[in-house]
Amino acid sequence: MKLNTRRTLLIGLAFFSICAFWQMYDHIIPLILRDTFGVGDSVSGWIMAADNILALFLLPLFGRLSDRTNTPLGKRMPYIVGGTACSALLIGVLARADAPGRFPLFITALGLLLVSMGTYRSPAVALMPDVTPKPLRSKANAIINLMGALGGIYALGAISLLVRAGADGRNDYGLVFFSVAALMVVSIVALAVVVRENKLRRENADTEPEPEQGKGEKLPPEMMRSLVFILVSVALWFMGYNAVTTAYSRYYTAMWDNSVAGAANCMMIAMGGAVLSYIPVGIISSKIGRRRMILIGVATLAVCFALAGLVKTFNLAVYALFVIIGFAWAAINVNSYPMVVEISHSGDVGKYTGYYYTFSMAAQVLTPIVSGWLLEHVGYQTLFPYAAGMVAASFVTMLFVKHGDNRPGAAKNLLEHYDVEE
Structure with missing residues (x-):
């Protein structure tokens, strides 16, 4: 059984555009809140958490809705197209609103x-397991995460190259907003x-023997226990990693160097490390198992943080550290979502995708x-110890999963892992 790489790359365009947006959001919005509107770090933290508060309700809801949707476009595609169109328009409004x-x-x-x-993140992510055999x-x-990383690199590159100094001394992010909105529209x-x-x-x-069996049924207790522990693990490592991604531009400019472009470059290097790692990690995971690969990634990420x-002072070794961080995050991300939907019934992929994103x-x-x-x-020096502690805790919970x-049979050579034919 071979993976159709071309098809998967095309399906990954949705996640590509989503990740470009969120990378821009995480990097630029805290700076606008601070520099344009004078919002403090605590209030900024609440505002930056708003997307996740909404996601607690929206992602499971629209995951379930898309499970039950049947249109000529499909189950997931109506949400992807409609959500992207609305989002691109609102990005333009947001750019105009960046003014005192x-x-x-x-x-x-x-x-x-x-x-x-x-409205469309869960449907976009659920599209891959819908059309891909479990093994x-x-x-x-x-490949999907590779596409997401490329989207993130695109956004970071836009930030590094397109941020201009405004007439009032503030940074002008208009071109960055436009470039990301255009990318989203073209991709979808x-x-x-x-x-x-x-x-x-x-x-x-045709390749899945029971495509809709078990839809809506409860999991056996031992599988439910594993599901709970992996979802708790997901929550813990996201607590660590997201703390860094949402605060890194502020940390970098406060602790190391007063340069927005420099902060973007570090995150872009981490993305580059992830890009180089995704395909090898996918292949290695098929040989040693998803769980073991996640444990390697979690341990590495905790040590790096x-x-x-x-x-204390920024130096070139930080770049090497961020490359390794990219690898570690790839090892976790490639395998965590497939483990969740592997436990699910095939008719409930959208629902379990919602569970994954809820946690x-x-x-x-x-x-x-x-x-x-x-x-x-307390101080900016708390950021990385906090992140390391959260990620280390996820190592413990993953031991109970x-x-x-899933370990499919090994291919005879590297090329047999990925098939590019229709």
Whole structure:
């Protein structure tokens, strides 16, 4: 059984555009809140948590709704197309609202944009397991995450190259907003034109012996226990990683160097490390197992965050550290979502996708608030120790996960892991 790489790359366009948006959001919105509107770190943390609060409700809701949707476009595609169109328009409004005195407009546009993004993330992610046989989902998820990393790199590159100095001395992010909105529109148009969801779903149903069996049924107790522990693990490592991604631009400019572009470059290097790692991680995971690969990634990430906390002056070694961070995050991300949907019944993929995002987003609701309070009231030096502790805790909980692992037979050579034919 081979993975159709071309098809998976096309399906990954949705996640590509989503990750470009969120990378821009995490990097730019805290700076706008601070520099344009004078919002403090604690309040900024609450605002940055708003997307995750909304996601707690929106992602499971729209995951379930898309499970029950049947249209000529498919189950997931109507949400992907509609959500992207609304989001691109609202990004334009947000760019216009980045000016002193426009805080009510900015917050209103931001709130609507977060709702719009929340309507289609679960459907976009659920599209991959819908059309991919279970044994190939780690490899497919490696490609999906590769696409997501490329989207993040695109956004970071736009920030590094397109941020201009405004007439009032503030940074002008207008071109960055426009470039990301344009990317989202182009990506989803290409996805909608080329990918025929219903056709691909029928083809996958032929390879799955019981495509809809068990829909809505309860899991056996031992599988439920594994599901709970992996979801808790997801929450913990997202608490650590998201604390860094949401505060890193502020940490970098406060502790190391007053340069927005420099902060973007570090995160871009981490993304580069992930990009180089996704495909090898997918292949290695098929040999040693998803759970073991996650444990390697979690241990590596915790050590890297602890080491980053010891760096007092920025130096070139930080770049190497961020490459390793990229690898570690790839090892975790490639395998965690496939483990969750492996436990699910095939007719409930959208629902279990919602569970996955409920726990990841719940963590991201809490962590900007807690880490934001620590940054403001204790100091920026708390960021990396906090992140390392959370990630280390997820290592312990992952030890209790006994289901969701899958080890397909090894291919004879590297190329047989990925098939590019239709």
